[in-house]
Amino acid sequence: MTNRFFPTAVGLYLNYLVHGMGVLLITLNMPHLEQQWHTDAAGVSVVIASLGFGRLMVLFVSGMLSDKFGRRPFILLGILCYVGFFFGIVSAQSVVTAFACGLLAGVANSFLDAGTYPALMEAFPHSPGTATILIKAFVSAGQFLLPFIIWGLMLSHSWFGWSFMVAAAIMLVNGIFLLRRPFPAHRPPQAASPGGKSLILEDRRALADIICFTLFGYISMATFYLVSQWLAQFAEFVILMPYSASIQLLSVYTVGSLSGVFITALLVNRLVNSLLLLRIYTFISLLALLAISLYPSARIIALFAFVIGFSAAGGVVQLGLTVMAMKFPQAKGKATGIYYSAGSLATFTVPLITACLSQHSIASIMWFDVGMAGAGFALTLLIGGRRRLMLSARRVS
Numbered sequence: 603m604t605n606r607f608f609p610t611a612v613g614l615y616l617n618y619l620v621h622g623m624g625v626l627l628i629t630l631n632m633p634h635l636e637q638q639w640h641t642d643a644a645g646v647s648v649v650i651a652s653l654g655f656g657r658l659m660v661l662f663v664s665g666m667l668s669d670k671f672g673r674r675p676f677i678l679l680g681i682l683c684y685v686g687f688f689f690g691i692v693s694a695q696s697v698v699t700a701f702a703c704g705l706l707a708g709v710a711n712s713f714l715d716a717g718t719y720p721a722l723m724e725a726f727p728h729s730p731g732t733a734t735i736l737i738k739a740f741v742s743a744g745q746f747l748l749p750f751i752i753w754g755l756m757l758s759h760s761w762f763g764w765s766f767m768v769a770a771a772i773m774l775v776n777g778i779f780l781l782r783r784p785f786p787a788h789r790p791p792q793a794a795s796p797g798g799k800s801l802i803l804e805d806r807r808a809l810a811d812i813i814c815f816t817l818f819g820y821i822s823m824a825t826f827y828l829v830s831q832w833l834a835q836f837a838e839f840v841i842l843m844p845y846s847a848s849i850q851l852l853s854v855y856t857v858g859s860l861s862g863v864f865i866t867a868l869l870v871n872r873l874v875n876s877l878l879l880l881r882i883y884t885f886i887s888l889l890a891l892l893a894i895s896l897y898p899s900a901r902i903i904a905l906f907a908f909v910i911g912f913s914a915a916g917g918v919v920q921l922g923l924t925v926m927a928m929k930f931p932q933a934k935g936k937a938t939g940i941y942y943s944a945g946s947l948a949t950f951t952v953p954l955i956t957a958c959l960s961q962h963s964i965a966s967i968m969w970f971d972v973g974m975a976g977a978g979f980a981l982t983l984l985i986g987g988r989r990r991l992m993l994s995a996r997r998v999s
Contacts, residue, residue, distance in 0.1 A: 622744025656708020665939020680713030720934035819944035862916015
């Protein structure tokens with residue numbers, strides 16, 4: 603029987619295609635925005651950083667409110683905030699105004715996350731892992747399509763702002779579409795049972811689980827963020843590859859990431875348990891990073907760039923959230939807020955750590971990533987062990 607929430611899901615995924623564009627729109631239009639805002643590349647970088655600040659500001663709170671008021675209001679709020687961002691950026695005449703618009707985009711991303719991830723898990727209760735992993739595919743699709751849109755505007759000598767307007771138009775139309783689509787109930791019937799699990803911290807076992815998943819949210823984001831930012835520099839300055847060849851490694855990494863998304867979407871919840879798949883991927887990431895660090899050569903890094911993209915950036919972050927949300931089914935919004943707040947924190951703190959490490963050597967950054975991958979694998983073992991202990995305790999009782 604056809605799932606009646608399928609059209610709703612299409613609209614939710616379309617939001618993330620536009621979000622994928624939004625992440626790169628400022629970067630790819632940097633020369634035009636520098637002139638319009640009367641600033642330089644450093645000023646534009648500050649605006650780009652504001653997106654992360656805005657996301658971290660409200661993500662946890664929006665997750666909690668999503669559990670209370672439902673998913674639709676926050677998804678629609680996210681759409682409105684994104685539309686405001688797209689129009690605001692091309693209208694801004696100063697860095698200060700653009701920074702405020704960047705904060706709005708971060709808030710929009712938080713609202714979308716707080717509503718979309720739980721809504722998809724509730725719409726597809728038998729395949730929540732697949733439903734959430736596909737978000738990553740649509741983000742990547744948006745990032746793939748945007749350069750072609752900008753290239754077309756350049757060929758036609760059109761205003762650079764049309765790329766923002768296209769994104770805003772898609773969001774607006776999609777918002778109207780979602781306004782009339784059904785959403786799944788955000789409080790499942792079993793939530794009312796006194797034995798239902800929640801995120802109330804009075805339960806020590808629940809608190810320990812929350813800590814484990816929060817740490818994994820930080821580590822999983824940090825692991826692939828480190829590779830995406832430093833893989834090319836590692837190849838150029840440690841392996842001494844030409845700059846053109848080192849940059850191409852990022853394409854290999856991206857292909858691995860996209861391959862991982864689609865293969866994981868096929869495997870999870872059908873052939874392989876989500877937690878087991880999480881454990882396998884983190885172990886593969888650890889081995890691949892270890893191989894690159896121990897045997898730095900052009901052949902090794904070309905091979906394992908794909909492997910790391912596949913295992914570390916092919917949906918592991920989304921898989922971790924799915925496992926956490928299934929652990930706390932009555933608080934999916936809170937789980938999303940906590941988990942992605944930890945991930946956002948990683949995008950702030952990791953650059954500070956790597957800035958210090960780079961003064962020593964770039965090779966030390968890759969070894970740091972090995973340590974992060976090892977910690978991530980250890981956490982998946984701990985989460986699985988705690989799950990088995992809890993199931994054994996229930997059988998005894």
